[in-house]
Amino acid sequence: xxxxxxxxxxxxxxxxxxxxxxxxxxxxxxxxxxxxxxxxxxxxxxxxxxxxxxxxxxxxxxxxxxxxxxxxxxxxxxxxxxxxxxxxxxxxxxxxxxxxxxxxxxxxxxxxxxxxxxxxxxxxxxxxxxxxxxxxxxxxxxxxxxxxxxxxxxxxxxxxxxxxxxxxxxxxxxxxxxxxxxxxxxxxxxxxxxxxxxxxxxxxxxxxxxxxxxxxxxxxxxxxxxxxxxxxxxxxxxxxxxxxxxxxxxxxxxxxxxxxxxxxxxxxxxxxxxxxxxxxxxxxxxxxxxxxxxxxxxxxxxxxxxxxxxxxxxxxxxxxxxxxxxxxxx
Amino acid sequence: xxxxxxxxxxxxxxxxxxxxxxxxxxxxxxxxxxxxxxxxxxxxxxxxxxxxxxxxxxxxxxxxxxxxxxxxxxxxxxxxxxxxxxxxxxxxxxxxxxxxxxxxxxxxxxxxxxxxxxxxxxxxxxxxxxxxxxxxxxxxxxxxxxxxxxxxxxxxxxxxxxxxxxxxxxxxxxxxxxxxxxxxxxxxxxxxxxxxxxxxxxxxxxxxxxxxxxxxxxxxxxxxxxxxxxxxxxxxxxxxxxxxxxxxxxxxxxxxxxxxxxxxxxxxxxxxxxxxxxxxxxxxxxxxxxxxxxxxxxxxxxxxxxxxxxxxxxxxxxxxxxxxxxxxxx
Numbered sequence: 220x221x222x223x224x225x226x227x228x229x230x231x232x233x234x235x236x237x238x239x240x241x242x243x244x245x246x247x248x249x250x251x252x253x254x255x256x257x258x259x260x261x262x263x264x265x266x267x268x269x270x271x272x273x274x275x276x277x278x279x280x281x282x283x284x285x286x287x288x289x290x291x292x293x294x295x296x297x298x299x300x301x302x303x304x305x306x307x308x309x310x311x312x313x314x315x316x317x318x319x320x321x322x323x324x325x326x327x328x329x330x331x332x333x334x335x336x337x338x339x340x341x342x343x344x345x346x347x348x349x350x351x352x353x354x355x356x357x358x359x360x361x362x363x364x365x366x367x368x369x370x371x372x373x374x375x376x377x378x379x380x381x382x383x384x385x386x387x388x389x390x391x392x393x394x395x396x397x398x399x400x401x402x403x404x405x406x407x408x409x410x411x412x413x414x415x416x417x418x419x420x421x422x423x424x425x426x427x428x429x430x431x432x433x434x435x436x437x438x439x440x441x442x443x444x445x446x447x448x449x450x451x452x453x454x455x456x457x458x459x460x461x462x463x464x465x466x467x468x469x470x471x472x473x474x475x476x477x478x479x480x481x482x483x484x485x486x487x488x489x490x491x492x493x494x495x496x497x498x499x500x501x502x503x504x505x506x507x508x509x510x511x512x513x514x515x516x517x518x519x520x521x522x523x524x525x526x527x528x529x530x531x532x533x534x535x536x537x538x539x540x541x542x543x544x545x546x547x548x549x
Numbered sequence: 550x551x552x553x554x555x556x557x558x559x560x561x562x563x564x565x566x567x568x569x570x571x572x573x574x575x576x577x578x579x580x581x582x583x584x585x586x587x588x589x590x591x592x593x594x595x596x597x598x599x600x601x602x603x604x605x606x607x608x609x610x611x612x613x614x615x616x617x618x619x620x621x622x623x624x625x626x627x628x629x630x631x632x633x634x635x636x637x638x639x640x641x642x643x644x645x646x647x648x649x650x651x652x653x654x655x656x657x658x659x660x661x662x663x664x665x666x667x668x669x670x671x672x673x674x675x676x677x678x679x680x681x682x683x684x685x686x687x688x689x690x691x692x693x694x695x696x697x698x699x700x701x702x703x704x705x706x707x708x709x710x711x712x713x714x715x716x717x718x719x720x721x722x723x724x725x726x727x728x729x730x731x732x733x734x735x736x737x738x739x740x741x742x743x744x745x746x747x748x749x750x751x752x753x754x755x756x757x758x759x760x761x762x763x764x765x766x767x768x769x770x771x772x773x774x775x776x777x778x779x780x781x782x783x784x785x786x787x788x789x790x791x792x793x794x795x796x797x798x799x800x801x802x803x804x805x806x807x808x809x810x811x812x813x814x815x816x817x818x819x820x821x822x823x824x825x826x827x828x829x830x831x832x833x834x835x836x837x838x839x840x841x842x843x844x845x846x847x848x849x850x851x852x853x854x855x856x857x858x859x860x861x862x863x864x865x866x867x868x869x870x871x872x873x874x875x876x877x878x879x
Contacts, residue, residue, distance in 0.1 A: 254619075261620040266657075268598055285615060289584075290591040322682065325675050327596075327657060344674050345655050351678060352652065355685030356767060362692045363763030363852065371768050371778060375788035382760050382789070383796060389756055390797055393749035394804065400745050411738050414747070415730050418860050419723035421748055425755075426719055426853040430712050433693030437686060438701050448701060458705035463713060467720055474724065522693065522852060523756040530748050 233317050234310035236350070237331040237340030240264040243271045244297060246280060251293035253283075266343050268327045272301050279305060279330055279338040307332045308342065315440070317342060318350045358436050362429070362522040385523065392527045396421075396534050403538035410548045412479055413541050416488045417534070419471070423492065424499035424533035425526035427463060431456050431503030432525050439511060449508050453501070460500030468493035483547040491540045495533040502529055563647050564640035566680070567661040567670030570594045573601045574627060576610060581623035583613075596673050598657045602631050609635060609660055609668040637662045638672065645770070647672060648680045688766050692759070692852040715853065722857045726751075726864050733868035740878045742809055743871050746818045747864070749801070753822065754829035754863035755856035757793060761786050761833030762855050769841060779838050783831070790830030798823035813877040821870045825863040832859055 228234025242264060244253050253270065261267060270288060272281035281301030291300050307330045308317055320329065321344055331340040373381075400407065400417075407413055435452070442448065472489030476482055503525050541548065558564025572594060574583050583600070591597060600618060602611035611631030621630050637660045638647055650659065651674055661670040703711075730737065730747075737743055765782070772778065802819025806812055833855050871878065 258619045261616050264616060267616050267619075268657075286591050286594060286597050289588045289597075322678055327598075327673075327675065343657075344678065345657065348652055348674065348677065348681060351681050351685070352770075355681070355688070358685070359688060359692060359763050359767055362689060363759045370764070371772055371782055371785075373785075375785045375792065378764075378785065379789045379792035382757075383793060385760075386753065386756060386793060386797060387800065390749065390753060390800060393752045396748040396752075397745035400748070401742075404741055407744055408738075408741050411734055411741075412731075414737055414744050415727035417744070417747065418726040418730070418751055418864065419720065421751075422723045422726075422755075422853075422857055422860055423716065423720060425752075425856065426716060427712075429693045429852060430715075433689050434700070434708075437689055442701055452701055455701075455703075455705045455708065459709045459712070462705065462709035463716060466713060467716060470717065470720060522759060523752075526755065526856070527752055530752055534748065 228310055231314045232310065233308040233312040233314065233331050233342060234340075236314055236317065236346050237308075237310075237342050238266070238346075239340055240266065241269075241271055241328075241330070241338070241341040242267050243273050243277075243338060244283070246272050246274050246298050248297050249293065250288060250291040250295045250297060250300070253288055253297050257285075257288075266328060266341070269330075269341075271330055271338050271341075272297055273338060276335075277338065278336045279307060279332050281305065282330070305330070309334070310339065314350045315354055318347050318354065319440075321347045322351075354440060358440065361436055362433060389523055389527050392524075393530070396531050399531065399534045399538065403542060406538055406542045406545055409545060410484075410541070412481075412484065413538070413548075415479075416471075416475065416491075417537065420488070420492055420495055420537050421530045421533045423467065424495040424529040427460065427496050428499040428503030428525040428529040429522045431459075431500050432507055432522060435504055435507045439507075444508065444511060449512075452508075453504055456500050456504040457497070460497035463500065464493040464496035467496060481548065483544055487541050487544050487548065488537075491533075491537040494536050494540070495529075498532055498536070499529045502532065558640055561644045562640065563638040563642040563644065563661050563672060564670075566644055566647065566676050567638075567640075567672050568596070568676075569670055570596065571599075571601055571658075571660070571668070571671040572597050573603050573607075573668060574613070576602050576604050576628050578627050579623065580618060580621040580625045580627060580630070583618055583627050587615075587618075596658060596671070599660075599671075601660055601668050601671075602627055603668060606665075607668065608666045609637060609662055611635065612660070635660070637666075639664075640669070644680045645684055648677050648684065649770075651677045652681075684770060688770065691766055692763060719853055719857050722854075723860070726860050729861065729864045729868065733872060736868055736872045736875055739875060740814075740871070742811075742814065743868070743878075745809075746801075746805065746821075747867065750818070750822055750825055750867050751860045751863045753797065754825040754859040757790065757826050758829040758833030758855040758859040759852045761789075761830050762837055762852060765834055765837045769837075774838065774841060779842075783834055783838075786830050786834040787827070790827040793830065794823040794826035797826060811878065813874055817871050817874050817878065818867075821863075821867040824866050824870070825859075828862055828866065829859045832862065 270283045271279055274280050281303050282305050283301040287300055327344045328341050330338055333339050468489040471492050472485040475488040476485030600613045601609055604610050611633050612635050613631040617630055640661055657674045658671050660668055663669050798819040801822050802815040805818040806815030
């Protein structure tokens with residue numbers, strides 16, 4: 220069995236993560252025989268925290284920690300002291316899912332079995348450290364659209380090349396906001412003061428969207444998202460958006476009124492911010508959930524993308540409301 | 550020794566992370582005696598991957614993996630087979646630093662010793678899984694300013710309450726950009742088309758800043774930052790900013806020229822974007838490095854903060870350049 224090759228297991232699955240150097244014991248052994256077998260076969264094995272008990276068909280029927288084996292008396296049958304409620308992985312489980320199991324169960328090794336329950340490898344927690352790290356890096360790339368694998372040593376040309384595609388895409392998306400403002404040129408020309416609040420409203424909508432995005436992206440690491448959970452989360456974020464929206468809207472309405480001396484301006488800016496914060500919060504929640512649902516590479520749901528979409532939404536709302544009240548604003 | 554209390558170790562250090570259930574062996578044992586000692590004392594111990602060899606003053610002088618012990622012949626002295634180049638932790642090491650060592654060295658357990666090198670506890674890799682997870686969550690909070698500990702189950706009022714302080718702060722900072730635009734009111738009134746490119750320029754500056762920030766924040770997880778490294782990174786990001794800036798500036802200058810039919814507008818928008826992208830990239834690098842250097846809580850260097858600061862810088866540059874060329878723009 221130790222001669223089996225890794226075969227063609229899928230990238231980033233339990234099949235490629237597992238190691239071969241485990242110790243298997245026949246189910247006919249006593250503790251004494253197991254220990255003596257162990258002492259003869261331990262050379263070259265890297266991790267022997269758990270011993271795996273196989274039946275005559277090489278199927279995994281029990282797990283025994285070395286601690287339990289050493290604590291047993293010599294003539295005890297290992298089938299009596301082994302654990303039979305085994306946590307094992309198939310060969311094609313995504314490494315992120317495997318990491319979740321390690322975190323939840325606090326185990327140092329988990330066996331990998333094939334479809335007929337034969338033991339073919341073991342995954343050790345040391346490998347999982349790297350998986351968790353990789354995952355976190357991936358999430359952070361999502362939130363910052365910073366391009367893959369840029370560290371302190373990446374040369375500037377490679378780093379720029381990896382970031383540019385995102386930036387150029389966002390440049391074009393950003394021009395949509397220019398198009399929106401152009402459509403409202405008359406409104407803006409009539410009341411130039413509207414421009415003063417434009418960056419703040421767009422920025423705040425982006426901020427609240429990024430906050431929601433972060434909650435979803437991190438949630439996906441440790442949770443399995445069901446439809447029910449998504450709906451509950453969406454409803455929660457709606458309430459959060461309303462609370463945040465009302466608070467910020469009151470603050471900005473007062474400031475706008477005091478600053479520019481126009482009650483209408485205060486109300487336009489305040490109600491715009493209320494609407495954009497609610498919509499921005501929902502966009503930051505719905506977009507990553509939808510991408511996840513449709514199995515689109517979640518790297519697309521990056522922070523800058525959410526921010527840019529929220530920019531566009533916020534300008535539409537802001538100038539839309541302002542245009543309605545244009546006669547009172549002038 | 551097993552009766553020692555945890556004492557008052559600092560939060561999130563090796564002292565609070567370590568566990569007591571280790572097995573220590575006297576340096577006078579043979580392999581056979583060690584195994585029999587182990588078999589008698591193994592009950593109630595959770596992790597026994599490594600055995601720790603102590604001298605008569607309880608000082609840690611060697612480490613022996615259970616694998617090596619079991620592979621040794623009965624009459625071997627354990628002092629002959631133990632490893633003496635021991636990796637150990639003091640009690641007051643930050644848990645993030647401890648996680649780095651686990652990642653680098655691929656170990657499952659690392660002993661913790663007091664100032665006189667007496668063994669007082671052991672940290673297991675299972676604990677480190679949680680540390681790495683916590684760290685990643687902290688980084689993501691930094692990048693999204695999403696407030697601490699908001700998950701899918703946090704109720705909406707608590708979630709809103711944790712996010713609001715950041716949003717209200719950013720609201721006020723965002724008003725600074727309003728003040729800047731107000732100062733350039735004459736320029737904006739003369740050429741309303743300048744407003745079209747405002748969100749794009751501000752957004753792009755925020756995006757490039759966030760990308761740089763992500764590289765720094767993630768870098769701090771696995772690197773010790775020296776002055777030299779900071780300078781090298783800063784220089785790298787300067788080059789990246791220049792490359793990104795030139796590329797995006799050329800694209801936008803052409804678009805602005807084609808869209809509005811003004812070569813001057815194209816040049817103003819293009820050169821502004823060049824300048825803001827370079828400055829935005831540097832701001833996203835320098836600000837978190839400075840905060841780290843001055844040991845300010847790095848959560849302050851959040852993505853939205855960088856974005857908001859970059860908004861302000863970009864508006865100053867954009868309107869500054871536009872005002873210089875105002876006569877040619879009209």
